[in-house]
Amino acid sequence: MTAVRERSTLSLHKLGVFCGLAAAVWLGSAEAPTKLVNQGFSPFLISMGMVMGAFVARWTLPTLLKGTGFLFHDLYEKPHLIVWALLGGMLWAVANTLTIFAVRDVGLAIAFPLWNTNSLVGLFWGWLLFKELRGAGAKNWAKVLGGAAGIVGGAAILAVATAQHSATPEKAMFGIIAALGAGVLLGTMYIPYRKAYISGMNPLSFVTIFTFGELGTVFTLGLIFYGSAGNLVAELHRARPMLFWPFLGGFCWVIGDLFQNFAAKYIGIGRGIPLSNTNQLWGLAWGALVFSELSGLSLNAKLLILAGSAIMIAGAVAISMASPKESELVNWKLAMNRECDRYKLNHAAVATVVGGDDPHSNDPHPRRWWEIVVMCLAVSVFVWLAIGTRSQSIPMNMTWMFVLIVGTIIPLGVCGTMLWRRTRFS
Amino acid sequence: MNRSTIVAILTDAHLWVPVAVLIFGTTLLMTLR
Numbered sequence: 001m002t003a004v005r006e007r008s009t010l011s012l013h014k015l016g017v018f019c020g021l022a023a024a025v026w027l028g029s030a031e032a033p034t035k036l037v038n039q040g041f042s043p044f045l046i047s048m049g050m051v052m053g054a055f056v057a058r059w060t061l062p063t064l065l066k067g068t069g070f071l072f073h074d075l076y077e078k079p080h081l082i083v084w085a086l087l088g089g090m091l092w093a094v095a096n097t098l099t100i101f102a103v104r105d106v107g108l109a110i111a112f113p114l115w116n117t118n119s120l121v122g123l124f125w126g127w128l129l130f131k132e133l134r135g136a137g138a139k140n141w142a143k144v145l146g147g148a149a150g151i152v153g154g155a156a157i158l159a160v161a162t163a164q165h166s167a168t169p170e171k172a173m174f175g176i177i178a179a180l181g182a183g184v185l186l187g188t189m190y191i192p193y194r195k196a197y198i199s200g201m202n203p204l205s206f207v208t209i210f211t212f213g214e215l216g217t218v219f220t221l222g223l224i225f226y227g228s229a230g231n232l233v234a235e236l237h238r239a240r241p242m243l244f245w246p247f248l249g250g251f252c253w254v255i256g257d258l259f260q261n262f263a264a265k266y267i268g269i270g271r272g273i274p275l276s277n278t279n280q281l282w283g284l285a286w287g288a289l290v291f292s293e294l295s296g297l298s299l300n301a302k303l304l305i306l307a308g309s310a311i312m313i314a315g316a317v318a319i320s321m322a323s324p325k326e327s328e329l330v331n332w333k334l335a336m337n338r339e340c341d342r343y344k345l346n347h348a349a350v351a352t353v354v355g356g357d358d359p360h361s362n363d364p365h366p367r368r369w370w371e372i373v374v375m376c377l378a379v380s381v382f383v384w385l386a387i388g389t390r391s392q393s394i395p396m397n398m399t400w401m402f403v404l405i406v407g408t409i410i411p412l413g414v415c416g417t418m419l420w421r422r423t424r425f426s
Numbered sequence: 427m428n429r430s431t432i433v434a435i436l437t438d439a440h441l442w443v444p445v446a447v448l449i450f451g452t453t454l455l456m457t458l459r
Contacts, residue, residue: 079427079431080427080431080434080435083435083441084440084441084444087441087444087448088444091444091447091448091451094451094452094455097455098451098454098455098458101455101459125443129439129440129443174458178458181450181451181455182451184447184450184451185447185448185451188447188448189444191443192444195440224456342434342438343431343434344430344431
């Protein structure tokens with residue numbers, strides 16, 4: 001039986017919706033390891049630890065799934081997209097640092113819904129630059145825009161109900177500006193994503209370059225904030241006993257981000273990003289069920305959480321039902337043709353890849369010796385960090401932790417299998 | 427990359443929108459820190 005005969009016929013819209021939801025599960029669960037970090041370290045340092053973990057994951061997962069031969073071939077065919085991949089990583093790094101400032105100044109309650117507006121920014125860029133939702137009809141517009149607004153609104157309610165209010169009101173204006181700025185940057189980050197995918201690039205190739213922009217910018221910001229390389233290294237050394245946890249969070253984050261990238265590829269950023277933004281529900285589940293963070297909340301706050309969650313879920317359902325019609329798909333094709341004409345790409349080949357059927361996906365990609373080295377290095381980094389990790393005395397509900405870990409692994413298995421069977425990870 | 431690809435990149439609005447937003451975000455970050 002050949003690999004080609006085994007291809008699933010699942011619609012790309014359904015596949016993209018599942019990817020968006022799986023992204024939400026993993027992006028939300030990525031917060032869990034960072035909760036194991038005791039107080040005493042700056043959020044910037046924790047974020048830097050996550051980016052370093054993400055760097056390791058962004059090289060190992062694509063190498064494991066496709067092999068470096070496939071990745072290099074993909075990048076060689078579309079070298080212009082390296083610019084956008086680096087740019088995307090830089091946008092993410094600056095945005096993430098702004099979110100840290102926003103939380104510091106106004107608290108999560110105000111900051112989170114403000115930067116969660118990134119899905120609306122992404123929706124706007126998708127419409128303006130990539131012809132998403134053009135010709136979609138009033139019904140689909142209402143589902144997507146209403147769904148995105150519902151997810152932002154639900155996020156606002158959840159944040160208000162769960163987070164503590166800021167003790168520094170004099171900085172409120174700065175915090176609000178930082179959160180809104182982060183929303184604009186995160187929403188704009190999806191321009192490189194979408195551009196890469198309507199040009200036929202594989203998400204796994206894209207993220208291997210994206211991570212250089214991400215890591216380079218975070219280290220540059222670290223040098224600026226800590227004054228010198230010596231100070232930065234000293235801080236990292238001091239944080240050594242806890243670095244395993246943000247590394248692990250970064251690893252989980254990359255799995256979520258990969259699903260998010262596949263969602264952006266198959267259903268566009270207007271639909272994919274709001275779906276992955278429901279990650280707050282999963283972060284909340286970890287906080288409430290495993291770390292008992294909501295135990296002191298009033299009945300009103302708990303009702304607000306239920307209402308916010310229901311609104312978010314309704315928003316996600318609305319978007320998942322907004323399958324693009326032929327009149328919209330024509331516009332998606334026009335956006336793809338623009339890229340092909342501008343960068344002299346083969347229209348037919350790109351259309352095949354955009355349709356989830358990369359002609360190179362069935363080619364044999366012999367494994368190289370350095371791929372084993374990459375794997376060994378990645379495993380060694382995690383083992384080395386785990387050995388030096390100090391145990392954290394944080395009360396946890398082990399039963400719920402087990403349930404949520406299983407609930408996180410199931411979407412990985414299900415969605416990963418769907419992606420493999422339908423697209424061979426193309 | 428050949429010259430025509432470089433020109434295509436530099437004249438692409440898809441490049442300058444994120445670049446402008448990145449400059450805006452970096453300026454904001456340096457102002458707020």
